[in-house]
Structure formats: structure tokens, C-alpha cells
Amino acid sequence: MxxxxxxxxxxxxxxxxxxxxxxxxxxxxxxxxxxxxxxxxxxxxxxxxxxxxxxxxxxxxxxxxxxxxxxxxxxxxxxxxxxxxxxxxxxxxxxxxxxxxxxxxxxxxxxxxxxxxxxxxxxxxxxxxxxxxxxxxxxxxxxxxxxxxxxxxxxxxxxxxxxxxxxxxxxxxxxxxxxxxxxxxxxxxxxxxxxxxxxxxxxxxxxxxxxxxxxxxxxxxxxxxxxxxxxxxxxxxxxxxxxxxxxxxxxxxxxERDEYIKRVKELRDYLWKEMNKEISDLKLNGDLAKRVPANLNVMFYSIEGEAILIDLSRQGVSVSTGSACSATDLKGSYVLKSIGLDKNYLNSNVRFSLGKYNTKEEIDYTIKCLKKTVKRLRAFSPIK
Ligand SMILES: Cc1ncc(COP(=O)(O)O)c(C=O)c1O
Incomplete structure (x- = not known):
């Protein structure tokens, strides 16, 4: 998928x-x-x-x-x-x-x-x-x-x-x-x-x-x-x-805004809820209420966002660690730094941004993959 x-x-x-x-x-x-x-x-x-x-x-x-x-x-x-x-x-x-x-x-x-x-x-x-x-x-x-x-x-x-x-x-x-x-x-x-x-x-x-x-x-x-x-x-x-x-x-x-916003918010909230059920030690970056309903930016303690991205990508799931413009720049996000994120965690983040064509089946598949990915990467992580 x-x-x-x-x-x-x-x-x-x-x-x-x-x-x-x-x-x-x-x-x-x-x-x-x-x-x-x-x-x-x-x-x-x-x-x-x-x-x-x-x-x-x-x-x-x-x-x-x-x-x-x-x-x-x-x-x-x-x-x-x-x-x-x-x-x-x-x-x-x-x-x-x-x-x-x-x-x-x-x-x-x-x-x-x-x-x-x-x-x-x-x-x-x-x-x-x-x-x-x-x-x-x-x-x-x-x-x-x-x-x-x-x-x-x-x-x-x-x-x-x-x-x-x-x-x-x-x-x-x-x-x-x-x-x-x-x-x-x-x-x-x-x-x-x-x-x-x-x-x-x-x-x-x-x-x-x-x-x-x-x-x-x-x-x-x-x-x-x-x-x-x-x-x-x-x-x-x-x-x-x-x-x-x-x-x-x-x-x-x-x-088509009203119907779309309702749908994408449901999917995004579902993704966040299931992620929390299946994976421990997560933190949401930025306010949950004052944010657009298509965005989740999550910190995964003790592992690199880049490693998560690559592992998910192998399974067919495309996410980002921040802006597309920083794909060649691994210095860590200046946006996350500006909101006071600890420097040890600046590279542990993944942005999930949903859109008009995403479905619930896709979100279920993403959670399944993410659970495996995080488990695998955390098993190798020197930080426990
Ligand atoms: C907030 C914001 N401003 C500007 C841009 C640049 O847009 P464009 O791809 O049209 O140059 C982007 C694209 O990532 C963006 O997210």
C-alpha cells in the first residue's frame, strides 16, 4: 500500500x-x-x-x-x-x-x-x-x-x-x-x-x-x-x-471546505489517538487546538525522525521530518528549536500531514507500520 x-x-x-x-x-x-x-x-x-x-x-x-x-x-x-x-x-x-x-x-x-x-x-x-x-x-x-x-x-x-x-x-x-x-x-x-x-x-x-x-x-x-x-x-x-x-x-x-475539514480532522485525531495507544513516549509538538486539522508533528523519544522516515518509506508510507526544503539539511529544525524543544530531541520528530485523498484504511496501515518501525529502531537505540 x-x-x-x-x-x-x-x-x-x-x-x-x-x-x-x-x-x-x-x-x-x-x-x-x-x-x-x-x-x-x-x-x-x-x-x-x-x-x-x-x-x-x-x-x-x-x-x-x-x-x-x-x-x-x-x-x-x-x-x-x-x-x-x-x-x-x-x-x-x-x-x-x-x-x-x-x-x-x-x-x-x-x-x-x-x-x-x-x-x-x-x-x-x-x-x-x-x-x-x-x-x-x-x-x-x-x-x-x-x-x-x-x-x-x-x-x-x-x-x-x-x-x-x-x-x-x-x-x-x-x-x-x-x-x-x-x-x-x-x-x-x-x-x-x-x-x-x-x-x-x-x-x-x-x-x-x-x-x-x-x-x-x-x-x-x-x-x-x-x-x-x-x-x-x-x-x-x-x-x-x-x-x-x-x-x-x-x-x-x-x-468543499466544510466537509473536507470535518473528514481530515477525524482522520488526524484518529491517527493521534491510535498512535498513543500503540506507541509509548511520544510528545506532540505545538498546540493541538490551535493548529490546522491536517497536521501532526510528533517527537519519538530516543530515535531519529530521519530513521523513522526512511523505514516508513520502505513500507510505502511517505512522511517528513519538517519542511521539504530541509531534506538535505540534517541540522535539526529551527522551528522546533524556537519553541524550546530540548536540543537532544531536535532530530527525533516526524511530521504527518494529511490531505484530501487520505482514507481510514491508509491511516490504519500507517499505524501498523509505525508501530513496527518504532519498536525496531528503539531496540537498537543506545538511549533507553
Ligand atoms: C509556509 C510556506 N511558505 C512558503 C513555501 C514555499 O512555497 P513554494 O513551494 O510555492 O515555493 C512553503 C513550501 O514549503 C511553505 O510551506
């Missing part, structure tokens, strides 16, 4: 999304920037895609910019805002300690440009609180960037509260909402979000397409220049099949 429990890394594309994309490869392939009728026809679909997306996430359609990924969106936003304001009185950028590497590295790169980077510490449950932001924010702060949902432990931050605090100090607020779809309702205006990033492949859409929402009052310096697409903020021929696929995937995700 093959069981895919790494849906926070990427997801299977919904068949209906593939169907929606197909015509844009075969018949409607004209460049959406071309002046001829075929191009202009496609441009209308592109504009309509922005309207359809803004109906779901709120905000204005014209503030949506299509990109190749959330990595690109986050670079575009964090660097773009900073570089457009270089030399001004606001030279401080605040990010949380739990941000994805693409936000962290974007912020780090700005040190050379004269910016000061400060970090908000999460609490032990993996939540970024207003109180911690309050300690470091001031009227020199240009930008606050805090993710809506953490990719490793699935914890949820109250971005509305954090955005309000950023605005009280005259700073902009950005949120990486990649892991929030469809678990949280996103309402850009109500939540006070100035900038936001999404990635289609995290919600059963295609790889290679994402979006950056950038409020029209905000100036950014474009990172990718060329043919002037997207009001000159992001050059490059539009990936129309991808954009249509992302739009369809987002609509499906939110239209």
Missing part, C-alpha cells in the same frame, strides 16, 4: 483542475499579453481569474500578482518593499522565528542593504503572540511578516491582531498564508492584511504557480523586470494554464 502523508510539502492535483487547465495548453495557448484577438481573449480570462480569487480571499482583484511560487511571492514582497523604501526613516524588518526559509533568507539578504532584522519568538505552543511583537516593534519598523500557519507544526497565528499592532506603529503587514488554505477563512480587508502569499500546489493545484497580494497603496521595487507584465511589478509571459488551475483549485478548496 502507498500512503502519502506529506501534503504540507505538496499535494496531488485534483482531476477537475487538470480539466480546467487543458484548453489553455491545446486551444487557448495565445500569449495573454498579445494584442490580437486570441491574446486579448486570454487576457480576459486572466483578469477574470483575479476577480474569482479576490471573491475568495477578499481585497481587490487588481492587487493580485501572479508568480511562479510562494518562494517568489515572499521574495518579491519582503525584498521589494524594503528596497522601495531603502534610505528612509524606517529601516527595521520584523519576522517571526518560525518563518519559512524563503522569508528568512529574503530578510537576511536585506542586512547588506542597511536594514535591521528582528525576530518575534513564538511561545512554547508554537504561537506568535501580540505581546512578543509589542516588545520589539517601534516607529522605525517598515514591515512585519508573520505566517498564518506554520508549515512544520501547523500552528495558527492570529494575524488580524498582529496586523493591527503593525498598523498602530505605521508598519506594513505581510502574511505567508501558504499553509492556511483551506483550513482558515482568508479575508484580506477584515484581517488588515497588506500583503499575502499563496502557492497553488499546496491546495491540489499545479506546481509552478503562486500569487502575491500587494495592496495598491504599497510601493515595491520589482525583482523580475522585462516585458512589463503585471503593471511592471513581475515580468514574464503569463503562465495561463497554471493561473487557471490555481484559480479552480482555490475555488474547489473553499467550496
Amino acid at each position: 502507498q500512503v502519502y502523508l506529506d501534503n504540507a510539502a505538496t499535494t496531488r492535483v485534483d482531476k477537475r483542475v487538470i480539466q480546467a487547465m487543458k484548453p489553455y495548453y491545446s486551444k487557448l495557448y495565445a500569449n495573454a499579453s498579445s494584442i490580437h484577438l486570441l491574446g486579448q481573449r486570454n487576457n480576459l480570462d486572466l483578469m477574470e481569474a483575479k476577480e474569482r480569487i479576490s471573491k475568495i480571499i477578499g481585497g481587490e482583484a487588481r492587487s493580485i500578482y501572479f508568480t511562479s511560487s510562494a518562494t517568489e511571492s515572499n521574495n518579491m514582497i519582503v525584498k521589494g518593499v524594503a528596497l522601495a523604501n531603502r534610505g528612509g526613516k524606517r529601516n527595521k524588518i520584523i519576522i517571526s522565528e518560525m518563518e519559512h526559509p524563503c522569508v528568512r533568507e529574503s530578510a537576511h539578504s536585506l542586512k547588506e542593504e542597511g536594514f535591521k532584522i528582528e525576530y518575534i519568538k513564538p511561545n512554547k505552543k508554537g504561537i506568535i503572540t501580540k505581546a512578543e511583537l509589542e516588545k520589539i516593534i517601534d516607529d522605525k519598523t517598515l514591515l512585519v511578516s508573520v505566517m498564518m500557519v506554520n508549515n512544520e507544526i501547523g500552528t495558527i497565528n492570529n494575524v488580524k491582531q498582529l496586523a493591527k499592532l503593525a498598523h498602530d506603529h505605521g508598519a506594513y503587514f505581510h502574511t505567508d498564508a501558504v499553509q492556511a488554505v483551506p483550513y482558515l477563512e482568508i479575508d484580506i480587508k477584515k484581517m488588515g492584511i497588506d500583503m499575502l502569499s499563496l502557492s497553488a500546489h499546496k491546495f491540489n493545484g499545479p506546481k509552478g504557480v503562486g500569487l502575491a497580494y500587494i495592496d495598491s497603496k504599497i510601493k515595491i521595487k520589482p525583482l523580475i523586470v522585462g516585458g512589463g507584465q503585471e503593471e511592471g511589478l513581475r515580468a514574464g509571459t503569463y503562465n495561463l494554464p497554471g493561473i487557471i488551475g490555481m484559480t479552480k483549485a482555490l475555488e474547489l478548496a473553499y467550496n
Whole structure:
């Protein structure tokens, strides 16, 4: 049996999304920037895609910019805002300690440009609180960037509260909402979000397409220049099949959200309950209540998460030790370190991230395999 429990890394594309994309490869392939009728026809679909997306996430359609990924969106936003304001009185950028590497590295790169980077510490449950932001924010702060949902432990931050605090100090607020779809309702205006990033492949859409929402009052310096697409903020021929696929995937995700959330929560809770019944010495990383219903991040005392991953993988079960981007980096998770996990246990963790296509039979099989794996590995472990 093959069981895919790494849906926070990427997801299977919904068949209906593939169907929606197909015509844009075969018949409607004209460049959406071309002046001829075929191009202009496609441009209308592109504009309509922005309207359809803004109906779901709120905000204005014209503030949506299509990109190749959330990595690109986050670079575009964090660097773009900073570089457009270089030399001004606001030279401080605040990010949380739990941000994805693409936000962290974007912020780090700005040190050379004269910016000061400060970090908000999460609490032990993996939540970024207003109180911690309050300690470091001031009227020199240009930008606050805090993710809506953490990719490793699935914890949820109250971005509305954090955005309000950023605005009280005259700073902009950005949120990486990649892991929030469809678990949280996103309402850009109500939540006070100035900038936001999404990635289609995290919600059963295609790889290679994402979006950056950038409020029209905000100036950014474009990172990718060329043919002037997207009001000159992001050059490059539009990936129309991808954009249509992302739009369809987002609509499906939110239209079918209630039933999906109920189902995935039942499966996730069942996995956690059975795991505890069958295996001793486990600890859940991050808050159980304030986390998305598809995520479990578990510490297995005395054994390596990496060893568990490989052994499970041999049996057909795919899990992760954290973010996919750290597959070649065994230093231990900086996210788990930031929530105060003992350094001896930083490599003992496994992330199980469920998705739309998982079944109860798959969870039963996973538990059976996991029980064998942990027993076998613990028998060899020098730590008892
Ligand atoms: C929270 C978060 N931000 C950004 C990214 C990067 O997204 P993409 O794969 O679209 O570059 C990921 C993917 O792992 C993520 O989980």
C-alpha cells in the first residue's frame, strides 16, 4: 500500500483542475499579453481569474500578482518593499522565528542593504503572540511578516491582531498564508492584511504557480523586470494554464471546505489517538487546538525522525521530518528549536500531514507500520 502523508510539502492535483487547465495548453495557448484577438481573449480570462480569487480571499482583484511560487511571492514582497523604501526613516524588518526559509533568507539578504532584522519568538505552543511583537516593534519598523500557519507544526497565528499592532506603529503587514488554505477563512480587508502569499500546489493545484497580494497603496521595487507584465511589478509571459488551475483549485478548496475539514480532522485525531495507544513516549509538538486539522508533528523519544522516515518509506508510507526544503539539511529544525524543544530531541520528530485523498484504511496501515518501525529502531537505540 502507498500512503502519502506529506501534503504540507505538496499535494496531488485534483482531476477537475487538470480539466480546467487543458484548453489553455491545446486551444487557448495565445500569449495573454498579445494584442490580437486570441491574446486579448486570454487576457480576459486572466483578469477574470483575479476577480474569482479576490471573491475568495477578499481585497481587490487588481492587487493580485501572479508568480511562479510562494518562494517568489515572499521574495518579491519582503525584498521589494524594503528596497522601495531603502534610505528612509524606517529601516527595521520584523519576522517571526518560525518563518519559512524563503522569508528568512529574503530578510537576511536585506542586512547588506542597511536594514535591521528582528525576530518575534513564538511561545512554547508554537504561537506568535501580540505581546512578543509589542516588545520589539517601534516607529522605525517598515514591515512585519508573520505566517498564518506554520508549515512544520501547523500552528495558527492570529494575524488580524498582529496586523493591527503593525498598523498602530505605521508598519506594513505581510502574511505567508501558504499553509492556511483551506483550513482558515482568508479575508484580506477584515484581517488588515497588506500583503499575502499563496502557492497553488499546496491546495491540489499545479506546481509552478503562486500569487502575491500587494495592496495598491504599497510601493515595491520589482525583482523580475522585462516585458512589463503585471503593471511592471513581475515580468514574464503569463503562465495561463497554471493561473487557471490555481484559480479552480482555490475555488474547489473553499467550496468543499466544510466537509473536507470535518473528514481530515477525524482522520488526524484518529491517527493521534491510535498512535498513543500503540506507541509509548511520544510528545506532540505545538498546540493541538490551535493548529490546522491536517497536521501532526510528533517527537519519538530516543530515535531519529530521519530513521523513522526512511523505514516508513520502505513500507510505502511517505512522511517528513519538517519542511521539504530541509531534506538535505540534517541540522535539526529551527522551528522546533524556537519553541524550546530540548536540543537532544531536535532530530527525533516526524511530521504527518494529511490531505484530501487520505482514507481510514491508509491511516490504519500507517499505524501498523509505525508501530513496527518504532519498536525496531528503539531496540537498537543506545538511549533507553
Ligand atoms: C509556509 C510556506 N511558505 C512558503 C513555501 C514555499 O512555497 P513554494 O513551494 O510555492 O515555493 C512553503 C513550501 O514549503 C511553505 O510551506
